[in-house]
Amino acid sequence: MLFLGTTFFSGSHTLDPPAVHVSPVTEIKLTNGTFDHLYVSKNSEETIESTHNEWNGDTLLSAPFDDSLDAGNSGFSLKNTDVMIVKCREKGSMDWITIHTKDINTIEDFKMLYFYRYARGNTDYEFMLSSTCNGIENSYITREVHSDFNGFFLVNQNNAIGTVYNLDGCDTTRTVSGEAVPLLNSQYAKVVSNGAYNYDTGTVTGVFLKTDTQDCMADLSGGIQLRKDFIDYLTDKTPKILKWDDGRIWMIQIVGTPTDTEEGHKDLRKITFQFAEIGDVRDPKSLYTNGLSPVGVEWW
Structure with missing residues (x-):
């Protein structure tokens, strides 16, 4: 017989308290006081004298204020x-x-x-x-x-320069090893691949125009300096990362000679450059050896 959820002691767990769901504590708020130390422990019998910055197996939080509002566990960490x-x-x-x-x-x-x-x-x-x-x-x-971003960017460890104006879409060509060799008494040629190379080359074109951040008007004199800085950046002979807003990305080096030409108006100048892929952006060794990451071999 059940009466108000009780079986009159006939069950082995009848007198046990009902299960209670306790939500995890995610925030502690202290107000209107002067505090030296905040200590939280799983052991409810731990006395207040033990509240210090030495952690034990029951410690959940030990945060001294140390004469500042930055209470935390920096000393322990x-x-x-x-x-x-x-x-x-x-x-x-x-x-x-x-x-x-x-x-x-x-x-x-x-x-x-x-x-x-x-x-x-x-x-x-x-x-x-x-x-x-x-x-x-x-x-x-x-x-x-x-x-997420717009246009394309050319970046390295310390710089990021790009544009969103009059982009050409960046057409690429995949370069692979392989040459067709005709054989005697055979209708079809034999393709011989004597190398392992397999990389992209491409051309990028965009108009570099600087705008004022306040009124979004064209900054003509600033645009001249922007294009000069970008040309200098292109020709410094160091590897870079080229990335487009659609998700394409390459580790590249500039090849050929970049050009700066007029785009229908003397103040609209487009810059065009060619590139060759030189490594894998996802490979930490390739990033390190090409000067694009300071993370050494001990972390690969």
Whole structure:
């Protein structure tokens, strides 16, 4: 017989309290007080005298204020961190690529700002921030980011220059090894491939016009300097990453001679350049050897 959910002690768990769903704590808010330390533990019997910055197996949070509003676990993290690592991958991919590392020696070193310029257009990415201690990775966090832009950009570690005006679409040619050799007593030729090369070449054209950020009017004198800077950038003989808003991306080097020609008006100038593909953007070794990444062999 059941009465108000009770079986009158006949069941082995009749007197047990009902199951209660407890939502995870995601935020702690302190107001109207003066605080020195915030300590959270799984052990409810832990006394207040034990609240310090030394963690144990029950500690969930130990955040000293240290005479500032930046309460956190920096002291503990400093003891357990040698290097901070930033990784990324396209969403759905299984392979993480290390794109940035920073040695941690002081608490100030945790303040890190890094721009990732090699993301493809119209693509979802996952980024990971993790720490290592003695070569072993510790905790990490991940975030998803959607990469999107207009036109094309030519980038390296420190610069990104591009345009959205009067683009030609970037036609490419795939260059592969192979030559047709006619054979005696055979209707068909034999194709002989004596090399492993397989890369793209192409031509890019765009009008480079600088506009004022306030009123969006053309900045004619600024456009002259912009085009000069871009031509200098094209001809510095260093590898670069070329990426288009539709998702195409190549590791390239400029070949031939870039041109700067009029596009129907003396203040509209188009720049045209040719390129050859020299490596794989997704290969950390290729990025490093071509000077496009500082991440060395120990992180590949």
